[in-house]
Amino acid sequence: MKEFLEGSHAVAEIVKRCRPGVISAYPITPQTHIVEDLAQMVANGQLNSQFVNVESEHSAASVVLGGVAAGVRSYTATSSQGLFYMAEVIFNIAGMRLPLVLTCANRAISAPINIWNDQQDSISLRDAGWVQIYAENIQEAVDFHLIGYRLSEDKNIMLPVMVCMDGFILTHGMEVVDIPEQEKIDKFLPSYKPLYKLDPAEPISMGLLADPDYYLETRFALQETLKDVLKMLPKISHEFNTNFARDYKDLLVEEYYTKDAEKVIVAMGSVCGTIKEVVDEARKKGKKVGLLRLISYRPFPAERIYEILKNVPKVAVLDKAVSLGGYAPIASEVKAAFAAKKKSPKLISSFIAGLGGRDITQDSIREILRKLNGKEVNLEFIDLKPELLKESYGG
Amino acid sequence: MEDSSHLFKAGHTACAGCGQSLAARLVIDAAGPNTIVVNNTGCLEVFSTKYPETAWNVPWIHSLFENASAVASGVEAALKYLGKKDNINVIAQGGDGSTADIGLQALSGMLERGHDILYVCYDNEAYMNTGVQRSGLTPFETNTTTSPVGTQSIGNPRPKKPMPEIALAHGIAYVATSSVAYPQDIQRKVKKAFSLKGPKYIQIHVPCPLGWRHEPNQTLEVAKLAVETGLYPLFEYEFGKLTSVRQLQEPKPVEEYLKTQGRFKHLLAQKEVLAQIQKIASDNIQKYNLKVNPSA
Amino acid sequence: MFGPLIIKPITSKGDKTGSWRIQLRPEFLKKNCIGCKMCLVICPEGCIRGKEKNTYTCDYNYCKGCGLCALICPKKDIIMIEENFKEEKK
Numbered sequence: 001m002k003e004f005l006e007g008s009h010a011v012a013e014i015v016k017r018c019r020p021g022v023i024s025a026y027p028i029t030p031q032t033h034i035v036e037d038l039a040q041m042v043a044n045g046q047l048n049s050q051f052v053n054v055e056s057e058h059s060a061a062s063v064v065l066g067g068v069a070a071g072v073r074s075y076t077a078t079s080s081q082g083l084f085y086m087a088e089v090i091f092n093i094a095g096m097r098l099p100l101v102l103t104c105a106n107r108a109i110s111a112p113i114n115i116w117n118d119q120q121d122s123i124s125l126r127d128a129g130w131v132q133i134y135a136e137n138i139q140e141a142v143d144f145h146l147i148g149y150r151l152s153e154d155k156n157i158m159l160p161v162m163v164c165m166d167g168f169i170l171t172h173g174m175e176v177v178d179i180p181e182q183e184k185i186d187k188f189l190p191s192y193k194p195l196y197k198l199d200p201a202e203p204i205s206m207g208l209l210a211d212p213d214y215y216l217e218t219r220f221a222l223q224e225t226l227k228d229v230l231k232m233l234p235k236i237s238h239e240f241n242t243n244f245a246r247d248y249k250d251l252l253v254e255e256y257y258t259k260d261a262e263k264v265i266v267a268m269g270s271v272c273g274t275i276k277e278v279v280d281e282a283r284k285k286g287k288k289v290g291l292l293r294l295i296s297y298r299p300f301p302a303e304r305i306y307e308i309l310k311n312v313p314k315v316a317v318l319d320k321a322v323s324l325g326g327y328a329p330i331a332s333e334v335k336a337a338f339a340a341k342k343k344s345p346k347l348i349s350s351f352i353a354g355l356g357g358r359d360i361t362q363d364s365i366r367e368i369l370r371k372l373n374g375k376e377v378n379l380e381f382i383d384l385k386p387e388l389l390k391e392s393y394g395g
Numbered sequence: 396m397e398d399s400s401h402l403f404k405a406g407h408t409a410c411a412g413c414g415q416s417l418a419a420r421l422v423i424d425a426a427g428p429n430t431i432v433v434n435n436t437g438c439l440e441v442f443s444t445k446y447p448e449t450a451w452n453v454p455w456i457h458s459l460f461e462n463a464s465a466v467a468s469g470v471e472a473a474l475k476y477l478g479k480k481d482n483i484n485v486i487a488q489g490g491d492g493s494t495a496d497i498g499l500q501a502l503s504g505m506l507e508r509g510h511d512i513l514y515v516c517y518d519n520e521a522y523m524n525t526g527v528q529r530s531g532l533t534p535f536e537t538n539t540t541t542s543p544v545g546t547q548s549i550g551n552p553r554p555k556k557p558m559p560e561i562a563l564a565h566g567i568a569y570v571a572t573s574s575v576a577y578p579q580d581i582q583r584k585v586k587k588a589f590s591l592k593g594p595k596y597i598q599i600h601v602p603c604p605l606g607w608r609h610e611p612n613q614t615l616e617v618a619k620l621a622v623e624t625g626l627y628p629l630f631e632y633e634f635g636k637l638t639s640v641r642q643l644q645e646p647k648p649v650e651e652y653l654k655t656q657g658r659f660k661h662l663l664a665q666k667e668v669l670a671q672i673q674k675i676a677s678d679n680i681q682k683y684n685l686k687v688n689p690s691a
Numbered sequence: 692m693f694g695p696l697i698i699k700p701i702t703s704k705g706d707k708t709g710s711w712r713i714q715l716r717p718e719f720l721k722k723n724c725i726g727c728k729m730c731l732v733i734c735p736e737g738c739i740r741g742k743e744k745n746t747y748t749c750d751y752n753y754c755k756g757c758g759l760c761a762l763i764c765p766k767k768d769i770i771m772i773e774e775n776f777k778e779e780k781k
Binding site: 096097158196202203204205206208210214215217218219220221222224225228 | 693700
């Protein structure tokens, strides 16, 4: 049913329909509206769920870990500092192979403290073994939660899924969204049937100590399972399309005018909406530009990226995060997709933009496309304000 | 138990004479098979569940060092959602370090939210699993590796953090202390706890032969002396009211307890420090009215 | 794909910690035992079993020789003797 909704509220509506039995909540801007809405739904009797107001994000993640371990579908949401506070639990949940969906409302990382959007938080935890999918708009944010539970609880996967949506832009923006009906959702996402759970009828021990004789295989298994997710996402997307008439193709990437493009921008999240506007305008003028949008960041769809970009002469990668002292995360992984391959773009330029919520305008995108005319850019910050930079402090 | 059908089986790799392994078994045997246990990282977790072995005959989960209280909160919420909470006990447990220090926040949150969970703290008075480092529950002037005795120091400069009182301040259903010297007392208190709804806290004094430096067969003797000197008062609070204490016929001087363990031997010649420790014991005796016939 | 993850207690046999004993082992004399069960209660391994008096003994596959049982027995019916390495452990 179509409604004009704030992003957080839309997410709360879909999470409610996924029927989680345990929800843990800790406030942090800009995800707080999600848990507030869920609290109201529980208070009104519209959602049968145990709503646990925890005393920190570390406990928020631990509570849902316990909930899932006991065999009940669970949910929580966080951002930035909260995600970092629960970081060790995040790794723990993946290592224990427990299914879960967590909403990350992407927000910048302290210090300095900044509540506006960039993707440093979730990208910094890319090693954790979670599936990470990034929404471009509110409809995707809604649909990805449903897809997330479906993927997560698959008996061959059993991995937690982080649905990433840009903070404020998507959480506080408003769009017309279609929230599917409960019956259709129940058919696509049946109740959680655990492979293993804490139950006195059949006691098991979970979370054991694995010494050097056993630990390596657990990591190998995680890596192999994430490879399986690359094959699973297209299947689930197809089923989602059959049920809800929205086609996310392979749910790994979106190709927007990349087939004959001479210049392609690779990007992730809501900024792709802006990039599409610039691409449309350029195409009207006969310029062959395109956008390759990453949907799944983990697992990283290296093969798809190779297939799509191998014949494109000029590629710009737009990162909303930076690995300080190293390279931009997405750019370095895109470049790696072409290592030791026969075909590759003539240049892959890396640009950092939008950190701390600095607006990425259509002009910023045009600037990036212009820079593709020059030499390959190793790593450049877009829209920098040099007047704010000092060489040294004091004296 | 007539035969040996314990819920915590032999074959775990605790040190010989480990007080914590004994207490852990007494607790789970009293709780019964319809119990889910959530364990913090520590000696108990490490020696009882090294893949592919487990000593636990009940559903058991370990996550991290400090979050057993929070994970247990999630388990309890899940059981409530499934409508099964009334038939299943939930225990969150850990050592003194994971309870009073790193896990204090999660424990406080769990107690404040009123979950129907029993929290058991196995108090061996230091971070034993990592090699006897000082914790918030390490007693005054104890020799540990991070509060060692040297020319500038005679051990841990702080008294024990009053954990039972902190738990009590949350206004919970049941707070008790016990000691492995009195096995039936432990089991009685665990059963008592599970007869009440809401959060419960039991702290059990468990000697560690390795960390405290005494012979393995002295575990029960040493634990008993701690109680008999008044240094470790055994009491019960129900809904904020003191309902029982273990009374002492004739409290023993603290030296009798301190001299049994290597971690205190540097104190035996320090008259002033002994007086301070004796004051801790005397204060306990007075506060809890431990002495039988105090006027005599 | 999964790796080492969970364990069911039924498949876990535990380590044979009886091999840790290098000095002493308990001997259950079974003469003056009154069946008070204190040895069974306080064994940290939980490896002592018995029913009526004079039937108590320990599982030497797991006994670590800590000596707590010998000290607690009110009738001194358990004594610690030198470990016998030649004896076959069942």
